[in-house]
Amino acid sequence: MKDKKEIKTNSRREFLKGSTLALAGFYIVPRHVLGGPGFVAPSDKLRVAGIGVGGMGYNDVSGVYRSEKAEIVALCDVDDTRAQRARDQHPKAPYYKDFRVMLEKEEKNIDAVTVSTPDHMHAVQAMMAMKMGKHVYVQKPLSHDIYEARMLTQAAEKYKVVTQMGNQGSSGDGVRKMVEWYNAGLIGEATKVYSWTNRPVWPQGIPWPNEPITPPSDLDWDLWLGTAPYKDYVGNLVPFNWRGWWDYGTGALGDMACHIMEPPFRVLGLGYPKSAECSVGSVYVGEFQRGYFPDSCPPSSHITLRFDRPGKEDLEFHWMDGGIQPTRPEELEPNEQMGDGGNGVIIEGTKGKMMCSTYGVNPQLLPTSKTKDINVPETLYRVPDGDRGHYRNWVEACIGGYGSKEYQQLSSPFSVAGPLTESVLMGNLAIRSYDYRVPRPGGNDNQFDYPGRGIKLVWDGPNMKITNFDPANQFVKREYRGDYTL
Structure with a gap:
């Protein structure tokens, strides 16, 4: 089946270059050839850290894990009781309270991060991860302020990382x-x-x-x-x-x-x-x-x-x-x-x-x-699987890497989610x-x-x-x- 491309209007084209659902050519090459921040070889599982893992955060790390193409390697939450369910599910993952400490200590062990915290923390948590070259999945709304949404959108392109907002209906x-x-x-x-x-x-x-x-x-x-x-x-x-x-x-x-x-x-x-x-x-x-x-x-x-x-x-x-x-x-x-x-x-x-x-x-x-x-x-x-495939949609894009065919298939990258937010x-x-x-x-x-x-x-x-x-x-x-x- 030939690849298909979503039609874009002139109004969106002003700032959404390359963000449509178009499919691009894709070749599997070794990690040492592609390199670059946040790249995961297609043969590897995505190593994911969760920031905010109670409530919706638990659903997010669980959804990523159920893709069967990711492992949860670190957990972070300020509420020990609400985090317990995720800790029980992933007992080998080290647990932190401060996301900054986790990202600094686990930087070499993680490829991607989920952010599922109250709105006022989304931007600082996602930005720190992106600056480290980590792919990010951020719950909706992408940010608390308009300025934050613009900065995250620009950062995704600057740091060449794979991004997705948690509005799962966009995958339906x-x-x-x-x-x-x-x-x-x-x-x-x-x-x-x-x-x-x-x-x-x-x-x-x-x-x-x-x-x-x-x-x-x-x-x-x-x-x-x-x-x-x-x-x-x-x-x-x-x-x-x-x-x-x-x-x-x-x-x-x-x-x-x-x-x-x-x-x-x-x-x-x-x-x-x-x-x-x-x-x-x-x-x-x-x-x-x-x-x-x-x-x-x-x-x-x-x-x-x-x-x-x-x-x-x-x-x-x-x-x-x-x-x-x-x-x-x-x-x-x-x-x-x-x-x-x-x-x-x-x-x-x-x-x-x-x-x-x-x-x-x-x-x-x-x-x-x-x-x-x-x-x-x-x-x-x-x-595949519509809105239930939203997490896998992101995981596969992270494994494929920025600009890959899987990346072009993303439903809600920040280039789309940012202006919407x-x-x-x-x-x-x-x-x-x-x-x-x-x-x-x-x-x-x-x-x-x-x-x-x-x-x-x-x-x-x-x-x-x-x-x-x-x-x-x-x-x-x-x-x-x-x-x-x-």
């Missing part, structure tokens, strides 16, 4: 079907995208607890905080509810959009957005009084991004969370489910519409009765700008203005800068605590 058949349908002109030219989720399922829009408690003895709280400002430990934060706090997480948007926005992002070949605006759900703490909790992500939001497409009208891209959903398309029957109920995507075009669930699952034309009549040839590479985090920049407040001139101590509300933020993508509201730029890049650095 569904998104590839949607690309093929769209390229075949089944819905015409896309005009609008609607994407939504029922997240958060953790607390958001709440005040920071005012009663610190002693951290559990099995948790190194200082290492868990890492790059974030120091705060005393509080209950109901670890291991999951950190997602709703800006110092550590990226809210419902960061948690789910890399899964839900990815299909239309890939189908339409999108690049950097040109603008962002939002509305945010309110929390009321008293009679007709809105709570102001800037440390916490909001309980719900509606983001509108616009993407410039040369020679075409701008694409309008909507994101909704906290239970907000778009109006049901007229083409859906009254009892038909929209998306998967709580999550989904609808792409509107000049000739029709198509819809999918989370991860690009169950793609359908609208009305859904049209789907059974689709007869579009497969032109794109399929990952930037677009996701652009929504959070809009949310945080919405809640930016200043004292009202001549007002009392309890009167404020919110100059970031009711405006459109204009984004200079190449320079990572909002051009019409400078206070928003503080959310592009944060300062790290202590000696943490990229």
Whole structure:
């Protein structure tokens, strides 16, 4: 079967050179001939270290191990109890609490690293590994900040390492079907995208607890905080509810959009957005009084991004969370489910519409009765086992090496995942700008203005800068605590 190549649009080509699903020629040559940082001979097993191995981190190291082409040679976690399951599964792997110590001591023993920690630590951990020439698999979202996403994307190319983000739906058949349908002109030219989720399922829009408690003895709280400002430990934060706090997480948007926005992002070949605006759900703490909790992500939001497409009208891209959903398309029957109920995507075009669930699952034309009549040839590479093959997709690319055929078959390398993550985090920049407040001139101590509300933020993508509201730029890049650095 001949190799096949995914079609790229001009807008994406500006910064995604060589990042498509195209297959390239491949020759097996000895390690000493290829050389280079991070290269693994095809006859060897990939030696992988895990940073963050409890919860989702356990799933990640287990998924890599189940590829049968990798061995887990080192483990790192700040929480001894949550790490125990992985330690039991890989008893020969040395265990560390500090990722920096592990990478320095095990540098000669590892080829690749998985990063499955809270969002605020992804970038510094992945960057240190890449600078050592190690391949990296990083959970979604790729980073906490837009700046971090850009730096990781550039580093992947600079250090010639194999990268993958943990949005497994990008390896599924569904998104590839949607690309093929769209390229075949089944819905015409896309005009609008609607994407939504029922997240958060953790607390958001709440005040920071005012009663610190002693951290559990099995948790190194200082290492868990890492790059974030120091705060005393509080209950109901670890291991999951950190997602709703800006110092550590990226809210419902960061948690789910890399899964839900990815299909239309890939189908339409999108690049950097040109603008962002939002509305945010309110929390009321008293009679007709809105709570102001800037440390916490909001309980719900509606983001509108616009993407410039040369020679075409701008694409309008909507994101909704906290239970907000778009109006049901007229083409859906009254009892038909929209998306998967709580999550989904609808792409509107000049000739029709198509819809999918989370991860690009169950793609359908609208009305859904049209789907059974689709007869579009497969032109794109399929990952064996679809989304379940996401880990193996990365492992095989690491073994093949940067630029190999297996590398070209990657589903979510940073050249793709980085710009996607930037677009996701652009929504959070809009949310945080919405809640930016200043004292009202001549007002009392309890009167404020919110100059970031009711405006459109204009984004200079190449320079990572909002051009019409400078206070928003503080959310592009944060300062790290202590000696943490990229």
